[in-house]
Amino acid sequence: MLLPDANGHAVRRGRPGLTIVRTVPEKWRAHQQRAFRSGPAKPWRPSISLAMLRLIAGRLATGIPTLVALSMCVFAIVRLIPGDPARLLAGDFATDQIVNELRARWRLNEPLPVHSTRRCRSILTA
Numbered sequence: 001m002l003l004p005d006a007n008g009h010a011v012r013r014g015r016p017g018l019t020i021v022r023t024v025p026e027k028w029r030a031h032q033q034r035a036f037r038s039g040p041a042k043p044w045r046p047s048i049s050l051a052m053l054r055l056i057a058g059r060l061a062t063g064i065p066t067l068v069a070l071s072m073c074v075f076a077i078v079r080l081i082p083g084d085p086a087r088l089l090a091g092d093f094a095t096d097q098i099v100n101e102l103r104a105r106w107r108l109n110e111p112l113p114v115h116s117t118r119r120c121r122s123i124l125t126a
Contacts, residue, residue: 071123072116079112 078085086102087094103109107118 068120068123072120075116075119079115084108 081088084099086099086106086108089106090099090102107115110118
């Protein structure tokens, strides 16, 4: 247990005859005195600084294009896999009717440029 002594040092008292003295920094001592002084409470103000706003704006500026690029990569991978994506999604024992319904639902029956622009537009507007 740390206890302050008369000189402002933190003293650890343990077993009899064992005393460890550690000097408390002046900054910490001043903080303690400010924390326990009496007086009117200061009104709360938001503490978001300009540096924090720059950090948030920078993260958004890099995060949003990264997500768009990642989505486009996933789109390209789905379109470039060998075989029909609808057939792979439906499984081995799917009928042609189920595969056609999946193609219509995922709009895989459209040409690649139309599908990619529609996908990018839906990502940017959603």
